[in-house]
Amino acid sequence: MRLSDNQAETSRRPRFCNLPKVTGRCRASIDQYYFVPSIGDCVFFVYGGCEGNENRFDSLEECRQKCRADVQSHPTESLSLDRPAEELDGMDNEIGDEEYKETNEISRDFDYELTATLNIGRIVAVCLQFPVLF
Numbered sequence: 001m002r003l004s005d006n007q008a009e010t011s012r013r014p015r016f017c018n019l020p021k022v023t024g025r026c027r028a029s030i031d032q033y034y035f036v037p038s039i040g041d042c043v044f045f046v047y048g049g050c051e052g053n054e055n056r057f058d059s060l061e062e063c064r065q066k067c068r069a070d071v072q073s074h075p076t077e078s079l080s081l082d083r084p085a086e087e088l089d090g091m092d093n094e095i096g097d098e099e100y101k102e103t104n105e106i107s108r109d110f111d112y113e114l115t116a117t118l119n120i121g122r123i124v125a126v127c128l129q130f131p132v133l134f
Contacts, residue, residue: 016054017067024048
C-alpha cells in the first residue's frame, strides 16, 4: 500500500503537530503559532496562558522547523535581499521612473482608502457597543 504525499508528510512529523489549537481558559494574551495539518503550515493565534498542548510555539520559525515536513527534510538556505551598491550599478531598471512613480501613487492611494475604511469600521463597531439613549 502506497501512502499519499499528505499521509507521508503526516507520518514524518511529530504527533503533537497534529493536535488541535487550544487557546485555554485563562485570559492572558500571548502571541503563539500552531501547526495546521490540513494546510501544512503554521498559523498565528492568541494563547490564554494556561492549559493548551504541545502544538504551540513562540515563533513561526520554531513551529515550521518542528512540524513542516519540507523544512525538516530540505533545509533552506538564507538569502539576503540586501545587495551592495556596486552590485546594483549597471543593472538595467526593469521599470522606468515614470512607471515607478505611478505605481507608488496608486499604492499610496490604496493604503489611504484601506486605512479610512478600517477606521470607519472600527468607529461603527464601537458605536454599536454603546447604544444612544434619547
